[in-house]
Amino acid sequence: MYYRKSFNELQQHLTEKQATVITGMRRVGKSTTVKHLLTLVPHTNKLYLDFERIENRVLFNQDSYNDIERGLSALGLQLDQPAVLALDEIQLVPNSTSVIKSLYDTYGIKFIVTGSSSFYLKNHFSESLSGRKQIFEMFPLDFEEFLAFKGEDVATLKKERLKSFLPTFYDRWKGYYEEFLEFGGFPEVVLAGSEASKTNYLKDVLNAYIELDIKLLSDFTVSDTLYKLIQLLAARVGSRIDYSKIASIIGINRNKIKDYMHLLEYTYFIQVVKPFTNGIDKxxxxxxxxxxxxxxxxxxxxxxxxxxVFENAVANQLGKIGSVNYFERSSGTEIDFILNREKAIEVKETCTPQDLSTLTDRAKILQINDVALIGRHPNYGGFKDFIWGGAVY
Known part of the structure; x- marks a missing residue:
């Protein structure tokens, strides 16, 4: 079993009555995590059902709760005793939450469930399972988890977390970090042996996202249009969203673009970074x-x-540390990221003393004294007052 940071928190919640709900994009490791949690259950009265299998969907789509209970009993789950029921990909059965609520309220069942979208789980579950669940989000691997999947000892990585550039540390991990930037952190991709296999896995993830999740969770039926939008966004990553311009390029309504963007965010495909201001209206x-x-x-x-690519990776890395904003004035003065509203961060592939001086001056505008450069490569002139990207997590 490969190490994920979420395991400890999930394991602790295993003893709680509340349903354990795990959500995130496809292929981030939700099913593997559920199966791991089941191995930690000390008794044998447990059952795993994958809703990608039609017979399991048929079981939960029956009109009679009594027939559903009979079906679970026929599969070996003893409802009159403490039980654990794991349901994988519950978004495939729209009425699954009402069934879970009935079983939850009637029997001593601990539920572990997964779904591929916060769009479905956070909204639908909030209404039907209020007070009966806790939602845990899973993402692609961060760099520490990436190294663990590679079989590396991450103890030294932890010691250098967010510290200034150290050549020895950089030399040890730079190859892995470049691979991390190139192919990302989907577990199957990380474990794949060849670059061609990694690329094929990523294409499979993209295809499944558009053809399965998007069509299931929305009324968007024109997958070609969505794919064009995603390609257009990829070419503009890290830029401000100009809905009108994007709409004119693709040839669809501006409000429809907004709907697409919200869906991409709610299904974990993109991360939206809002501007740093002193008031919500601004x-x-x-x-x-x-x-x-x-x-x-x-x-x-x-x-x-x-x-x-590097800025995108750092945005994701910072997003797992705290809240992330960006700052920009109409004059063009900007700061890449503001972390937790108290630390100004600039991302440069190669950092220089001038970059640090500029960042410090710009941060003063916001009355922020804590600043940091994050760099990808060494400065061979000897400047070391920056954090290497691989030490950000």
């Missing part, structure tokens, strides 16, 4: 920026610049 009048959830997916879609 924030809502400015355009957000966006980044892709995985740099491997980004590069399958478009041959973007190496700087854009």
């Amino acid at each position: 924030e809502l009048t400015k355009q957000p920026k966006f980044y892709f959830a995985d740099t491997g997916l980004l590069q399958v879609l478009s041959k973007v610049s190496s700087g854009a």
Whole structure:
């Protein structure tokens, strides 16, 4: 079993009565995690049902709850005793939440369920299972998890977390970090042996996302249009979202573009970074920026610049540390990221003393004293006052 940071928290929740709900994009490891959790259940009264199998969907789509209970009993689940029922990909059975609620309230069943979208789980579950569940989000691997999947000891990585550039540390991990930037953090991709296999896995993830999740979770039926939009966004990653311009290029309504963008965000495909302001009203009048959830997916879609790929990776890495915003004035003065509203961060492939001086001056505008450069490559002039990208997690 490969290490995921979420395992400890999920294991602790295994003893809680509340349903354990795991959501995230396809192929991030939700099913593997559920099966791992089942091995930790100390008794044998447990059952795993994958809703990608038609017979399991038929079982939960029956009109009678009594027939569903009979079916579970026929599969070996003893409802009159403490039980664990794991349901995988519940978004495939729209009425699954009502069945879970009935079984939850009637029997001593601990539910572990997965779904591929917060769009479905956060909204639908909030109404039907209020107070009966806790939602855990899973994402592609971060760099620490990536190294663990490669069989590396991450103890030294942890010691250098967010510390200034150290050549020895960089030399040890730079090859892995470049692979991480190139192919991203989907577990199957990380474990694939060849570059061709990695690319094929990423194309499969993209195809399944558009053809299965999007069509299932929305009324968007024109997958070709969505694919064109995603390709267009990939070429503009890290930019502010101009809905009108994108709409004119693709040839569809501006409001429809907004709907698509919201769906891409709610299904974990993109991360939206809002501008840093001192008031919510100002924030809502400015355009957000966006980044892709995985740099491997980004590069399958478009041959973007190496700087854009690196900035995208750092956006994802920072997003797992805290809240992320960006700052930009109409004059063009900008700061790449503001972390937790208190740390100004600039991302450069190669950092220089001038970059640090500029960042410090710009941060003063916001009365922020804590600043950091994040770099990808060494500065061979000897400048070391920056954090290497591989140490950000």
